[in-house]
Amino acid sequence: MDIKEYAMDIEATKLELMHLLLQTQKESLLAKVKKVFEDEGIDWWDDMDEQERQEAMTGLEQADKGEFVPHKKVMERFNKWR
Structure with missing residues (x-):
């Protein structure tokens, strides 16, 4: 996989995750995702x-x-x- 394909794959994954986040109503799931980002220090x-x-x-x-x-x-x- 070249760099361009890799970058496109990352963007596709981000879009998929955004879609899943927007669709969920599970507060516990959202809290877990938020915690992952907080733990990563972003x-x-x-x-x-x-x-x-x-x-x-x-x-x-x-x-x-x-x-x-x-x-x-x-x-x-x-x-x-x-």
Whole structure:
């Protein structure tokens, strides 16, 4: 199997797993899957590049200072355009 076939196989597996996750209503199964990801140490922070991390930190610092617009206000603004 060449690299392209391998990558396509991984993508097909991910799609299949997404489909199965979306179809299930079993909370115990979802909890087990979530635990697997937590145990693997998968963290979105690790997937970000340095610029994205800095932007996230800037946003957190602004929020700590109260320099943000509450979600409710943002949604009110977007709903005006509908």
